[in-house]
Amino acid sequence: MTHPAFSTDLSRLIRPRSIALIGASERPQSIGGRTLSNLLDHSQIDGELYLVNPTRTELRGQRCWPSIASLPQTPDVAVIAVPASGVIAVMEECAARRVPFAIILTSGFGEAGAEGERAQARLKEIAEQAGMRIYGPNCPGLTNVNQRLGMTFSPSFPHDLVKGPIGLATQGGGLGRNVMQAMERGIGIGLWASTGNEVDLQVADFIHYMATAPDIKVIVTLLEGIKDGPRFLAALQCAADNGKPVIALKVGKSEYGQRAAQSHTASLTGSAEVNSAVFRQYGVIEVDDIDELVDTAWLFARAMPGEREAIGVYCSSGGTTALTADAVGTAGLTLAEFAPETTALLRSKLPDYAAVNNPVDTTAAVLSDADLIESTLGAVAADPNLGCVIAPIALDYGETTIRMAQTIIAAQKRVQSPIVPIWMSDRLGEGYRMLVAAGFAPPRSIGKAIAAIRRWTEWGRQHRGAAGRPIRRLPVAAPSAPAGAVRSLSELQAKALLAQAGIPLLPVAVARTRDEARQLADGMGYPVVAKIASPDILHKSDIGGVRVGISDGAQVELAWDDIMASARQHKPGAAIDGLLIEKMAPGGGVELMAGVTRDPVFGHVMTFGLGGVYVEILRDVTRRLLPLSPADAASMVREIRCFPVLAGARGRPVADVPALERLLLGVSEFVMANAARIEEMDLNPIWVGAEGEGALPLDAVVVERSAA
Amino acid sequence: MTHPAFSTDLSRLIRPRSIALIGASERPQSIGGRTLSNLLDHSQIDGELYLVNPTRTELRGQRCWPSIASLPQTPDVAVIAVPASGVIAVMEECAARRVPFAIILTSGFGEAGAEGERAQARLKEIAEQAGMRIYGPNCPGLTNVNQRLGMTFSPSFPHDLVKGPIGLATQGGGLGRNVMQAMERGIGIGLWASTGNEVDLQVADFIHYMATAPDIKVIVTLLEGIKDGPRFLAALQCAADNGKPVIALKVGKSEYGQRAAQSHTASLTGSAEVNSAVFRQYGVIEVDDIDELVDTAWLFARAMPGEREAIGVYCSSGGTTALTADAVGTAGLTLAEFAPETTALLRSKLPDYAAVNNPVDTTAAVLSDADLIESTLGAVAADPNLGCVIAPIALDYGETTIRMAQTIIAAQKRVQSPIVPIWMSDRLGEGYRMLVAAGFAPPRSIGKAIAAIRRWTEWGRQHRGAAGRPIRRLPVAAPSAPAGAVRSLSELQAKALLAQAGIPLLPVAVARTRDEARQLADGMGYPVVAKIASPDILHKSDIGGVRVGISDGAQVELAWDDIMASARQHKPGAAIDGLLIEKMAPGGGVELMAGVTRDPVFGHVMTFGLGGVYVEILRDVTRRLLPLSPADAASMVREIRCFPVLAGARGRPVADVPALERLLLGVSEFVMANAARIEEMDLNPIWVGAEGEGALPLDAVVVERSAA
Structure with missing residues (x-):
């Protein structure tokens, strides 16, 4: 189930039948020497x-060969470890020999100034002409742990020994190597692609590969910039279709981070808000730090979330039990109600003063009688009402803790729900080592463990979904790269466009004379609003160009006179089309907003949320890539913090949510139908009345881009 | 600088000249046996x-003595390790002998049902009559690491070997022991008090002690419930006066946590929001988890924050550099601008493609040439523009990492600003051990390190303060324990009380007749609002009892007729005082709110924030214990998220902030002057106009408690 337009068959890159190392060297500290050692001494090569x-x-x-041309067969992969000055010549040789894949380890290209960029462009040209695919340059190489193949210069490869179900796709090498060292937790990374400058193959290609690779269960990615939005989305879609979680850490959440990432990879990081929205939309689990990433991915590697979401807590310290319960509640997770037999068993075994309902506090009684752990932890783990058990281990208490670890290991063998031991102590004793060896990958703090469990639970809920397939299938298309000039439409033009598209609006028209103004207003019914209509006057209220609450014909005429006088006074040369007359929104209602922008990576994105004066301060907004599905529109409306106001909080009338959803969908359809033309839209405020009263944009800004 | 009313001299408890162990036993696993071993084998006792x-x-x-009465001298401390059934008899003996301090290790009291509670009450009675102080019961004892004295049964005491400047005061033992094991990070805890059921001595007493103890520099506390608010505040005040940071973790942020803590300690956890507000007000650093607590406290133990807040970042992995810069930005911290000589030196030493401005990315060049670290890290650390340097170590890369650790250790010797290495890898190699041994206590993730540095920086800023002494000195008094009946005042009564207290209000009065209503309104000037005035009608709008926007006398009379008719129809038997006539608030303005509640632990607390329909949804509020200082009122107004609306965001007029501050201070003074009487107040909305227009409560609820 790959997406054909964006899927590359990487199997001969990842499991090549033959490899050529160009720049093989005997100097052990050189790139060529290290790579040679990894291939000769530490890899199991099935082929030449x-x-x-x-x-x-x-x-x-x-034997050493003088050139690629001289080789007895064309290798699947050319691993290039020559100095930067020699890379282009080698690539030309590879192209001539029709080598399908080149891994360029060498640095000094796109990341190293204008000259490097030119050389990198030449690499791309050579590869494209020959139909060759490039991995790199400026990368540590490809580390295939599950097949024990290190096409990498990393001196750490000999230690990358733990095979496992986690796939890791990164751009930079340092952070990726950091994640690789989390193998110390006892669960391994089967494949690590670190794509460097991404002159051709990107992180997205490896996510796509891992999404169908049978040995990979969980996909982890570290991103500094996303080069090709649709390619990336197709990879995410494929992972979702195959039920594989993707855990992503994306740099660039603050200006400092964006600047640093740009200086590191010379790629734009894109808008953090848009990235996060896209991640959510595709069911990607976004984390903020490496430790969160490891805790979450390693938990998925242990077990996939099931139908039961409630949690059991089992602990021998009262304070720790309370702290854990606190964290469960703060994270919005649920403590399981134990089945009666669980509570009965705990009551019969534990001291009177123990807490036998969830969260269980065995009390320190287990410290002097470790048999108690065995007779009670198993019962908790087997309770039919829970989906996982958290077992915080506050202390390294020597023998008792070893018994605790042994009991956890034994109990896990008898139950499906994962038991998650938290190793809270800075003392990493034998109990810790036993849990690691048994594949428990213990998180190191309550907060981190709960954060991982929350993400695991939410992913499970989203991927079970009501409809069974909650992850959207977007029509994946490259966002157009518009080149023409940009201009803002007048309010009337903007509203006319929206009205044509079937979006409900209050009656609005431009009157060219005072009489016409009165007739228009009479026709609409009072009250109305009057605004100066002039292409030369943008900030209408600043020059006294707006009058609200006009309640009869006489007031319309008065407004005409006042506004025209004011406009002539403040903007003597302005071309004046007349007076825009609009029916005034009814009283009551809530002010929301919807905007559309064009993201350079992903295309059009809608922002929806609270409108009016609080919009920028409270930032109560949510975002989606367009087009919206009806389910998207429904969840956008429900996920803003202010939704209770729409739902009738504090005695307010229930708002016309269906009309609001229709409006959002209408805007989405309008933008999609005019994708090349619409650069930006802003409907703020949108008035939403009570049930049946509708949802109406009161103001509309549309920025168009003309064809180049 | 202790607070006399709440300060107990604990020096003879913490450094006793003589100790009696009652219940000394030869069974090594018993409480009495373990305590004996800790005292005999692992303590250095200066005395008997x-x-x-x-x-x-x-x-x-x-030698064993048969009883306390038989001892040749009265011991400073009696450590009681007999079974629960024997404790009261022993305590009576201690009382007879005038023993000043008893440490009761034994469990089975307040935490163990009604019988235990009765026994515990008896312990308290015995101690109070004799002027004896009790520590415990149900506690692991007192661990004085700096003087090497373990009056504790903990089998871990022999390993508590790292002396240090951190003081730890906890209630439960398990979590406290967890923090003790953070000694593994190379910085020790000098004194640990774990006060158990707190029948007498509380965590607060040990915070107070540590606040003046010369060997304690940083105070850490874990709290499940606070028994005595004023005592606790006096301790915090003393710590602030002595410039010692207090880092607190308080259980009970969610309902689950509150329930679990209550079942563990049988004490109410109090309101998490009020606790957090009190912590902020006293400069206490509140954390959410043990790992955050350790990272923060251990950083303070390394160095106190100085005047320079900007941060340097030094790293050899580009991705890690970007991730760190990102976290610095997201946390609201500042990257330093390097001095020109720093940048010049980095440029001369590092490769062309390295980032030589902050954040520094040396690139992997340092992996092959470790001398580069030495020549550049020192220059960064010595830069005159920064207050600390973050050095994330993404990998355990063997020898290179050891060189990095050695260079950090050497560089730190030459500079004041702390260098904070972050050990990001799960592989804890020799480099990690060297940093620990040298007292660097490395945090284990970027996020955790930045969170600690943010808290450290903010504490420094607050404690330097503009006025030099930003921590408030409250008039510390026990909150009155009111017992009388509670009643809500009518709106007119409430407003009359406020007006008496000098709080500005719109003109308001009750008219008994239709004529009087018109006269009152004429006197106030239009528009006015009319509301039914009846002690029997609380929800006035529900019965058509409110009319707004009345613009002339005729409309007043109409309103009288309509409202009276409506009231008679909907509430036929209601006693009607007349019609409340109030001048209507001017247009424009912002709606805020202020409320006062009485916290059972700390007394009256003000909540201030956004008013109207969004108040409960957006929870944009801040809180303070009363009384407010002018500085409190100023910062409350400025710390709500909506403050930009008051400050003139999006073209709004600047609001009358001075009037709003005066209003908050006025309410505080009013409540303090009537502390026994005021149970609750709610001013919602408060209308705040543009500069010079004032701030006026539009509605007022006051709940009074009459004397019992």
């Missing part, structure tokens, strides 16, 4: 390894 | 240790 070095006939007892 | 056990004449070569 050719060493290429024109200055040698032999290296470490292996 | 008396063992009391009537069944023995000798234990482990030490």
Whole structure:
């Protein structure tokens, strides 16, 4: 179930039948020397390894070939470890030989100034002409732990020994290597792609590969910038279709981070808000830090979330029990109600003063009688009402803690729901090592464990979904790269466009004379609003160009005179079309807003939320890539913090939510139908009345881009 | 600088000249046996240790005494390790002998049902009559690491070997022991008090002690409930006066946590919001989890924050640099601008493609040339523009990482600003151990390190303060324990009370006749609002009892007729005082709110924030214990999220903030002057006009408690 337009068959890159190492070297600290050692000493190569070095006939007892052209067969992968000055010549040779994949380890390209950028563009050209795919440059290489193949110069590869179900796709190497070292928790990373400058192959391609790779269950990605939005989305869609969680850490949430990432990878990080919205929309789990990423991914690697979401807590310290229960509640998770037999068993075994309802506090009684752990933890873990058990271990108490670890390990063998031990102590004793060896990957604090469990639970809920397939299938298309000039439509033009598109609006028209103004207003019914209509006057209220609450014909005429006088006084040369007359919104109602912008990576994005004066201060908004589905519109309305106001909080009337949803969908359809043309839209405020009264944009800004 | 009313001299408890252990036992796993071993084998006692056990004449070569009465001198401390059934008899003996302090280790009192509670009340009675102070019961004892004295049964005491400047005051033992194990990070805890059921001595007493103890620099506390608010505040005040940071973790932020804590300690946890407000007001650093607590406290133990707040970042991985910069920005911290000489030095040493401005990315060049670290990290750390340097270590890269650790240790010796290494890898190699041994206590993730630095920086800012002494000195008094009946005043009564107290209000009065209503309105000037005035009608609008926007005398009379008719129809038997006539608030303005409640632990607390329909949904509020200082009122107004609306955001007029501050101070003074009487107040909405227009409560609820 890959997405054909964006899927590349990477199997010969990841499991090549033959590899050529160009720049193989005997100097152990050089890039070529380290890569040679990783391939010769630490990899299990199913096929041929050719060493290429024109200055040698032999290296470490292996034959050396003078060039790629001289090789007896075309290798699947050329691993290029020559200095930057030699890379282009080598790539030309690879192209001539029709090598399908080149891994360029060498640095000094796009990340190293204008000259490097030119060289990098040339690499791309060579590869495109030959139909060759490039991985890199400026990368540590590809680390295939599950097949024990290290096409990498990393001196750490010999220690990357823990095979496992986690796939890791990163751009930079340092942070990726940090995640690799989380193998110390006892669960391994089967494949690590660190794509460097991404002149061709991107993180997205490896996510797509991992989404269908049978040995990968959980996908982890670290991103500094996303080069190709649709390609990335297709990969996420494929992972969702295959039921594999994607856990992502994206740099660029603050200006400092954006600047630093740009200086590191020379790629724009994009808008953090848009990225996060896209992640949510595709069911990607976004984390803020590496430790959160590891806690979450390793939990998924242990077990996938099931139907039961409630949690059991089992602990021998009262304070720790309370702190854990607190964190469960603060995270919005639910403590399970134990089945009667669970509570009965706990009551029969534990001291009178123990807490036998969830959260369980065995009390320190277990410290002097470790048998108590065995007879009670198993019963909690087997309770039919819970989906996982948290077992915080506050202390390293030597033998008692070892017994606790052994009991957790034994109990887990008998139950499906994961038991999540939290190793809270800075003392990492034998109990910790036993849990690691048994694959428990214990989180190191209550907060971190609960954060991981919350993400795990929410992912499960989203992917079960009411409709069974909650992750949207977007029509994936490259966002158009518009080039023409940009202009703002007048309010009347904007509203006319919206009205054509079937979006409900209050009656509005421009009167060219005072009489016409009165007739228009009479026709609409009072009260009305009058605004100066002039392409030269943008800030109408600043020059006295707006009058609200006009309640009869006489007031319309008065408004005409006042506004025209005021406009002539403040903007003597302005071209004046007349007076815009609009029916005034009814009293009551709530003010919301919807805006559309064009994200350079992902295309049109809608922002919806609280309108009026609080919009920028309270930032009570939510976002979606367009087009919206009806389910998207419904959830956008419900996920803003102010939704209770629409739902009738504090004695307010219930708002016309269906009309609001129709409005959002209408805007989405309008923008999609005019995607090349619409640069930006802002409907603020949108008036939403009580049930049956409708939802109406009161003001509309549309910014168009003309064809170039 | 202790607070005399709440300060107890604990020096003879913490450094006793003589100790009696009652219940000394030879069974190594018993409470009495473990305590004996801790005292005999692992403590350095400056004075006498008396063992009391009537069944023995000798234990482990030490003389045993049959009773406290038989001892040759009165011990400073009696450590009681007998079973629960024997504790009261022992306490009576101690009282007879005038023992000043008893540490009761035994469990089975307040935490163990009604019988235990009765026994505990008896303990308190005995102690109070004799002027004896009790520590416990149901506690692990007192651990004085700096003087190497363990009056505790904990089998971990022999490992509590790292002396240090941190003082730890907890209620429960398990979580406290968890913090004790953070000694593994290389900085020790000098004194740990774990006060158990707190029948007498409380956590507050030990905070107060530590606030003046010369060997304690940083105070850490874990709280499940606060028994005595004023005593606790006096301790916090003393710590603030002595410039010692207090880092607090308080259980009970969610309902689950409150229930669990209550079941554990049988004490109410109080309102989490009020606790947090009190903590902020006293400069206490509140954390949410143990790992945050340790990261923060250990950073304070390393260095106190100085005047320079800007941060340097030094790293060898580009992605890690960007992630760190991101976290600095997200936390609202500032990256330092390097001095020109720092940048010049970095440029001369590092590769062209390194980032030589803050954040520094040395690139992986340092992995092959570790001398580069030495020549550049020192320059960054010595930069005159920064207050600390963050050095994230993404990888355990063996020798290179060891060199990095050595360089950090060497560089720190030459500079004041702390260098904060972050050990991000799950692989804890030699480099980690070197940093720990050198007292760096490395945090384990970027997020955790930045959170600690943010708290450290903010504490520094608050404690430097503009006025030099920003922590308030409250008139500390026990909140009155009111017992009388509670009643709501009518709106007119409430407003009359406020008006008496000098709080500005719109003109308001009750008219008894239709004529009087018109006269009152004419006198106030139009528009006015009319509301039914009846002690029997609370929800006035529900019965058509409110009319707004009345603009002339005829409309007043109409309103009288309509409202009276409506009231008679809907509430036929209601006693009607007349019609409340109030001048209507001017147009424009912002709606805020202020409320006062009485917290059972701390007394009257004001909540201030956004008013109207959004108040409960957006929860944009802040809180303070009363009385407010002018500085409190000013910062309350400025710390709500909506403050930009008052400050003139989006073209709004600047609001009358001075009037709003005066209003809050006026309410505070009014409540303090009537503290016994005022149970609750709610001014919602408060209308705040533009500069010079004032701030006026439009509605007022006052709930009074009459004398019992």
